[in-house]
Amino acid sequence: MSEKTQTGGSGLTKHLSLVLAEFASPDALVAAAARVRGAGVKCWDVHTPYPVHGLDGAMGLKPTRLGVFSFIAACTGFLGAVTMIQWMNGYDYPLVVGGKQPDAYTAMVPIIFEISVLLTGLTTVFGLFxxxxxPRHHHPLFESERFARVTDDAFFISVEPKSEEEKHRVSELLESCGASYIEHVSDHGGAL
Amino acid sequence: MGASYVNAEAGETELLPDVSSINQVTESVCRVTEQPAPKGWWMLFVPSLALLGLLIACIGYLVTVGTGTWGNNSPVAWAWDITNFVWWIGIGHAGTLISAVLFLFRQKWRTSINRFAEAMTIFAVMCAGIYPALHTGRPWFDYYMFPLPNQMQMWPNFKSPLMWDIFAVSTYFTISLLFWYTGLIPDLATLRDRSKNTFRRAVYGFFALGWRGSNRHWQHYERAYLILAAISTPLVLSVHSIVSFDFATSVIYGWHTTIFPPYFVAGAVFSGFALVMTLLLVTRSVFKLYDLVTLKHLELMNKFILGTAWLVGYAYAMEFFVAWYSGNEYEQFVFLNNRLNPFEAPYWWSYWAMVICNVIIPQVYWWKRMRTSIPVMFVVSIFVNIGMWFERFVIIVTSLHRDFLPSAWGVFHPTWVDICMYLGTFGLFMSAFLLFIRWIPMIAIAEVKMVLPFAQPQHAPAVVLSEELQDAHAQKTALAAG
Structure with a gap:
């Protein structure tokens, strides 16, 4: 559940104070991520300008389940299309064109395929969101000026500590991992 | 950057030799959208906008007066309209091929050109869609093509290839748009974070959806991208196959051939690569993107053009072989008398233009000097585009213009509406394309960064992990104790 706080849309708690640490290279970042995970920190995330190999393993992320949604969508699209076409052309208004059987399956393959693909694509993208x-246009991290470089060439780890004590402990941990810069970001609210 | 990187695969280090930092990629791509447009951009944009106006005027005229303003006539019921439809939709296929198929084959060089080609796909499909929509004659009834309940209590005929086409093209457009937008999200966030004024920040920020480079998001994002690539690959093959079914399932000689689906797909990729090349060469020099789109990229694309030229050449030869081997004299007549023979066929020049542009001219790419010469590739890409337009013209018009009864034979002449509408779709395409390169990152920033040799951890992740986890474990114990 702790992951929800970082990723979910509704996880914004009242007075968030995040610890943000910058790392100079992807190597340092992956190493630090492995240590943060090992230290048992609950609410944290890594921010990179592009997907960095090995980070999922270092963070101990479970494999994504997005594919399951896509697969269900593909099956739904397939069955929905078969049902729709069979009902429309075979039962509700049997249409005989060129003496062909009104509910011939073979002639329906292209549209069944297209509808399955369409539903899979829509589900994949909206499922991703x-x-x-x-969209989540307001996040405490956007308060940090330095964080703007995350979409350029900077690598960050952000931690959401549960208490003041954990905040200090985490800051020390990140420093010992070789963070080149550490900042405490708090969401002042009403800034925008 | 040296050859000592653990993750570096063969050739990877040479892909972008002039890029020495991650920031350089951001700068090169973003500055295009942040600086005032160069003169060259305006010189292209103003005429494009004028042609777009011409298109709108032509559509208005056509809808008001009727499709009789086109030159289509009784034997040649499909003419420039369907030729242009097939040509434009084929152009789009290179975009999906580059973004999806090359992604599945892990071709890292695609990252410099995929965004560009995907945008082309979307605009080309927009241009293509105009023609069949208007060809119905009463475009305000086009919604009959969708399975919507209506006052006649009838449903569309799902067994018709024309209906397959509706579903294929609209699905193709939707999925291409989604694929393109998904790829854009991280790059729009880059533009958002570099924005100097509130308006830019608000607009880019809105479309960036609050992207913050979170690895928990990247994990799902990469999977979504993979799934989209995996479904786009069969989709792109299906789209031009289904377009070819419009012809292949009919009983017209010259259309009724089983080779059509692969033949159309190969031709689509061929023409699409050629148009990507034409536009890429211009954009690359106008916006000085030499470090990101290198000669190596262009050479690889030229190899694709050579390969697909052989595929279409094979299809042309095969059509003749089958016409001869089948012993069907109607089929032989179409190929020998209606297409090939300068003394018998009124359209012989279109057939020979097709063969020269599509099969003979691309053969220059056997020589590396030709594959890496910018003027040569520009000229060849133009020839291929012309040749591929003629291919569709040959298939459609030469097959139709001579019916089974010589008394029903006829010839097609384009009217000014035909010509102006074709020019007008260039206006639509180019206007949309120029706005795209001006305001949206035309190179996939995050994807290019990802394939830079110094962008990934240099040590094998497994080694890092095991050591670090031990370390981390010790730390955890210490934390718990203290």
């Missing part, structure tokens, strides 16, 4: 809690 739901799983990631996007």
């Amino acid at each position: 739901v799983i990631c809690g996007l």
Whole structure:
């Protein structure tokens, strides 16, 4: 559940104070991520300008379940299309064209395929948004000026500590991992 | 950057030799959208906008007066309209091929050109869609093609290839748009974070959906991208196959051939690559993107053009072989008398233009000097585009213009509406395309960064993990104790 706080759309708690640490290289970042995970920190995330290999393993992320949604959508699209076409052309208004059987399956393959693909694509993209809690235009991290470089060439780890004590402990941990910069970001609210 | 990287595969380090930092990629791509447009951009944009106006005027005229303003006539009921439809939709296929098929084959060089080609796909499909929509004659009734309940209590005929086409093209457009937008999200966030004024920040920020480079998001994002690539690959093959079914399932000689689906798909990729090349060469020099789109990229694309030229050449030869081997004299007549023979066929020049542009001219790419010469590739890409337009013209018009009864034979002449509408779709395509390269990152920033040799951890992740986890475990114990 702790992951929800970082990824979910509704996870914004009242007075968030995040610890944000910058790392100089992807190597340092992956190493630090492995240590943060090992230290048993609950609410945390890694921010990179592009997907960094090995980070999922270092963070101990479970494999994504997005594919399951896509697969269900593909099956739904397939069955929905078969039902729709059979009912419309075979039962509700049997249409005989060129003396062909009104409910011939073979002639329906192209449309069944297209509808399955369409539903899979829509579900994949909107499923991605739901799983990631996007769109979310207000996030405490956007308060940090330095964080703007995350979409350029900077690598960050952000931690949401549960108490003041954990905040200090986490800051020390991140420092010992070789963070080149550490900042405490708090969401002042009403800034926008 | 040296050859000592653990993750570096063969050739990877040479892909972008002039890129020395991650920031350089951001700068090169973003500055296009942040600086005032160069003169070259305006010189292209103003005429494109004028042609777009011409298109709108032509559509208005056509809808008001009727499809009789086109040159289509009784034997040649499909003419420039369907030729242009097939040509434009084929152009789009290179975009999906580059973004999806090359992604599945892990071709890293695609990252410099995929965004560009995907945008082309979307605009080309928009241009293509105009023609069949208007060809119905009463476009305000086009909604009859969708399975919507209506006052006649009838449903569309799902067994008709024309109906398959509706579903294929509209699905193709939707999925291409989704694929393109998904790829854009991280790059729009880059533009958002670099924005100097509130308006830019608000607009890019809105479309970036609050992307913050979270690895928990990247994990799902990469999977979504993979799934989209995996479904786009059969989709792109299906789209031009289904377009070819419009012809292949009929009983017209010259259309009724089983080779059509692969033949159309190969031709689509061929023409699409050629148009990507034409536009890429212009954009690359106008916006000085030499470090990101290198000669190596262009050479690889030229190899694709050579390969697909052989595929279409094979299809042309095969059509003749089958016409001869089948012993069907009607079929032989179409190929020998209606297409090939300069003394018998009124359209012989279109057939020979097709063969020269599509099969003979691309053969220059056997020589590396030709594959890497910018002027040569520009000229060849133009020839291929012309040749592929003629291919569709040959298939459609030469097959139709001579019916089974010589008394029903006829010839097609384009009217000014035909010509102006074709020019007008260039206006639509180019206007949309120029706005795209001006305001949206035309190179996939995050994807290019990902394939830079110094962008990934240099040590094998497994080694890092095991050591670090031990370390981390010790730390955890210490934390718990203290």
